[in-house]
Amino acid sequence: MIHKLEHIGLFVNDMDASVRFYSEVIGLKLVHRARLEDGVELGFMSFEGSDNIEIELIGRGSSDKPDNGKVHHIAFTVSDIEAEVERLKGLGVKLLDETPRVILDGVKIAFFFGPDGERLEYFEPKQG
Incomplete structure (x- = not known):
């Protein structure tokens, strides 16, 4: 189990x-x-x-060693995605999404990259 x-x-x-x-x-x-x-x-x-x-x-x-598999992304739940994206901009983090996207009738997401190009996501659940 x-x-x-x-x-x-x-x-x-x-x-x-x-x-x-x-x-x-x-x-x-x-x-x-x-x-x-x-x-x-x-x-x-x-x-x-x-x-x-x-x-x-x-x-x-x-970086010349094989990855033996890929992780598409790691997602982190946030309560204020707009503020977090602005914080990332201030830190000079490379962003895939300059502004959050809305999906699934209200869920907000924004992708950015870690130091090795790994894809990371901020996820704000649908409100109400």
């Missing part, structure tokens, strides 16, 4: 830059960072007080 989503693994080229991005831009905290015997570095990040879902940053050292 599956109980929950454990984590999302994401290849990164620069662990320090990715930890900084996910901390400062997204608001995650670094829970644990370790290097495995084979040299691969891992960084587990989650929201304060919500350790039940994590993003696992997987340091691969260089």
Whole structure:
């Protein structure tokens, strides 16, 4: 029986830059960072007080190694998407959506990119 989503693994080229991005831009905290015997570095990040879902940053050292699969995007729920998009602009984050899009009769979404070109999404649920 599956109980929950454990984590999302994401290849990164620069662990320090990715930890900084996910901390400062997204608001995650670094829970644990370790290097495995084979040299691969891992960084587990989650929201304060919500350790039940994590993003696992997987340091691969260089972009020429195969990804062994793709993650299309990671979505984060926000309460004021317009304010969050403006905050991203102020931080110089590369945006796919300069303004939020409305889908499904009221859900707002906006895509942007992380430091390795990973696609990220802010998601504001339909109001009322």
